Amino acid sequence: MSEFIIGNDFRKYFINRKIKNISEVITTSEVKVLNILAKEAFTCNCIAWNVESDKVIDPYDGITDFKHRCIMFQGNNSYPKHDMDNARMWICKDPIIIISAARIIAEINGNLEHYTLRGLQKYAYLVKEIPYTEMKKEMQKGLHLPRFLEILREIGALQYICSDLNALY
Secondary structure (H helix, E strand, O other), rough: OOOEEHHHHEEEEEEEEOOOOOOOOOEEOHHHHHHHHHHOEEEHOOEEEEEOEEEOOOOOOOHHHHOOOOEEEEOOOOOOOHHHHOOOOOOOHHHHHHHHHHHHOOOOOOEEEEHHHHHHHHHHHHHOOOOOHHHHHHHHHHOOOOHHHHHHHHHHHHHHHHHHHHHOO
């Protein structure tokens, strides 16, 4: 068994180039890590680092996307990355992904891949389905970021979260 830093924590590590406040260091096998990564929506969160061997596990090429500051949904054999059905699958599964996408883009000062943006725009209305406490928590993570509200508006979600704020943009 090895220790791994997975997903969002790896992205933070990659940004900072050092480990700071890593919350999810797990001890497990590489097979289990691949199963965990398959559940992440965005390629930049589908990365793990084996602390002991210094090996990076990147089954969806998230590092390349991250280096280009491009966020996209990860795909599989059923739903390729560049497919609207793929976007629908991830967003319908957990609409909080819409707000998370805006936060991640604002954190890295990046862009959304074309099909990911179109999918987020098409299903932006689903933010209305997010429980208040979940939405509040995710919004608080992003409100301090300069482009966060602008990105939510570009996605089309801001009008459903707070129409008054949407009118200001």
